[in-house]
Amino acid sequence: MKTLTILYIGRNQEITDTMNRLLNAREEWKGITTCLEEEALVMVKDIPIDLVLLGNGISAAAEEKLRADLIRIRPVLKIIQHYGGGGGLLYSEIMAALNG
Amino acid sequence: MAQFVLHKGSTRGHANHGWLNAHHTFSFANYYDPERMHFGVLRVLNDDSIDGGMGFGTHPHDNMEIITIPLEGALAHKDSLGTSSVIQHGDIQVMSAGTGVQHSEFNANADQVVKLLQIWLFPNKKNVTPRYGQITLDIAKRHNNFQQILSPEPDDAGVWIHQDAWFSLGTFDENFETDYQIKKQGNGVYAFVIKGSVTIDGHELTSRDGLGIWDTDKISLKFNTPDTEVLLMDIPMEL
Numbered sequence: 001m002k003t004l005t006i007l008y009i010g011r012n013q014e015i016t017d018t019m020n021r022l023l024n025a026r027e028e029w030k031g032i033t034t035c036l037e038e039e040a041l042v043m044v045k046d047i048p049i050d051l052v053l054l055g056n057g058i059s060a061a062a063e064e065k066l067r068a069d070l071i072r073i074r075p076v077l078k079i080i081q082h083y084g085g086g087g088g089l090l091y092s093e094i095m096a097a098l099n100g
Numbered sequence: 101m102a103q104f105v106l107h108k109g110s111t112r113g114h115a116n117h118g119w120l121n122a123h124h125t126f127s128f129a130n131y132y133d134p135e136r137m138h139f140g141v142l143r144v145l146n147d148d149s150i151d152g153g154m155g156f157g158t159h160p161h162d163n164m165e166i167i168t169i170p171l172e173g174a175l176a177h178k179d180s181l182g183t184s185s186v187i188q189h190g191d192i193q194v195m196s197a198g199t200g201v202q203h204s205e206f207n208a209n210a211d212q213v214v215k216l217l218q219i220w221l222f223p224n225k226k227n228v229t230p231r232y233g234q235i236t237l238d239i240a241k242r243h244n245n246f247q248q249i250l251s252p253e254p255d256d257a258g259v260w261i262h263q264d265a266w267f268s269l270g271t272f273d274e275n276f277e278t279d280y281q282i283k284k285q286g287n288g289v290y291a292f293v294i295k296g297s298v299t300i301d302g303h304e305l306t307s308r309d310g311l312g313i314w315d316t317d318k319i320s321l322k323f324n325t326p327d328t329e330v331l332l333m334d335i336p337m338e339l
Contacts, residue, residue: 012200015160056162056200057227083222085162085200088144092127096134 001028004050006094008033008082009040009066011057015085019055022087029094037066044073051097053082102301102316105139109293109308112147119154123147125292125310139290139312140337141263144220147308149213150175155206161197165221165261167250168193168205169269169331171294173214179203183232190239192249194259198228217292217331222339223262233259239271246270246280246332266334272298272323280332281318288314288337291321296328 006029008019016033023031032047034040043049052070054063067079080097083089113124113131124131125145126138137143143164155176168175174188179195180202187193188208195201207214235258241247246268249258258267266283282289290312291298293305299322303311313319314337321330 010162012160012162014202015162015200018160059227083143083162084164084220085160085197087159088128088220091130092132092137095132096137099134 003028003030004094004098005030005032005048006051006053007040007043007047007049008053008055009035009037009058010055010082011035012055012085015056018086019053019082022090037062037069040066041069041073044070044077049074049077051094052077052079053093054079055082056085103314104301104303105312106303106305107136107310107312109306109310112308119151121149123308138222138339140288140314140335141222141224141265141339142219142290142333142335143222144218145290145292145310146218147215148218149215150207152207152212153210156204158202158204160200160202161195162200163223163226164197165223165263165265166195166197167219167221167259167261167267169217169219169249171215171217173212174208175214175216176206176208177203179232181230181232185234187234191234191236192259193234194232194250194261196223196228196231196262198223198230198262201230201232217294219333221261221263221265221335224264224336225262228262235259242270244270244272244276244278246278264336268332268334269329270332271327271329272321274323274326274328277320277322279318279320280334282316283334284336285317286336286338287334288312289319290333290335291319292331292333294329294331296326297324298322298328298330299324
């Protein structure tokens with residue numbers, strides 16, 4: 001089974017740490033996380049990331065810029081909004097993104 | 101013409117963790133059904149039963165309006181906003197997670213199960229300041245009447261949230277009939293039967309069934325059993 005590499009970007013460090021733990025709790029996922037847009041862009045350049053989750057605290061303007069910057073680096077990158085800040089919606093959001 | 105979707109209680113996702121027996125109307129945790137992702141802005145409708153003394157340790161939420169309705173027993177809540185409280189039947193709890201909040205939820209009693217509905221709505225505004233609220237309502241006012249328990253307005257009845265949503269609860273006598281007028285154009289209604297049997301616009305529902313109706317401005321209800329308890333969620337259909 002291919003391991004999916006998933007990048008979570010959020011502003012709140014505690015939630016971001018929780019997301020790191022939740023993503024890496026599943027054998028089929030490898031989670032990496034950051035609270036910094038600049039670091040996220042470097043990660044997308046250097047690591048074969050399958051999916052990006054945008055989390056808490058990113059303003060609409062920052063999100064628009066971040067999406068554009070990420071797509072510029074990797075035009076086929078899947079980017080979705082993660083809601084809820086925890087594990088409740090994570091699996092279905094990722095499945096829906098991969099199947100969509 | 102009105103559109104509808106029927107979710108029979110027996111078709112919900114189910115997870116029994118021993119201490120937690122949970123039924124999910126929409127995809128949640130390990131339950132994933134692409135046909136059951138949301139109804140309008142209603143994303144989560146969990147029907148949980150938690151054993152005495154057990155519960156959910158501290159965990160985070162963001163950008164979600166979270167409403168908890170205790171059906172039996174009592175639930176202790178603590179959060180990173182400094183709240184420490186216990187809610188029980190008759191209370192409604194709301195949390196706007198916004199930019200991020202951490203909380204724990206435990207059965208407040210060691211020797212009694214707590215049963216509750218937990219409902220998550222997508223907010224109409226992202227990254228709001230996190231907020232906690234709870235209210236105790238007079239259950240007697242729900243007899244043969246839909247009592248408003250939630251709205252978008254701080255000054256209106258019930259708790260309020262960052263969404264153009266109105267929730268109502270009622271307990272009805274057998275053969276009682278009533279209509280419910282949808283509050284806002286573009287909203288739909290998701291009816292969840294807590295107890296008993298009701299016929300809504302010709303669809304017969306029993307305990308724990310859910311019916312979503314949209315493209316209409318009112319629904320008609322006829323209650324088929326004594327003490328039928330129904331929750332109506334009047335919510336935007338556009339995400």
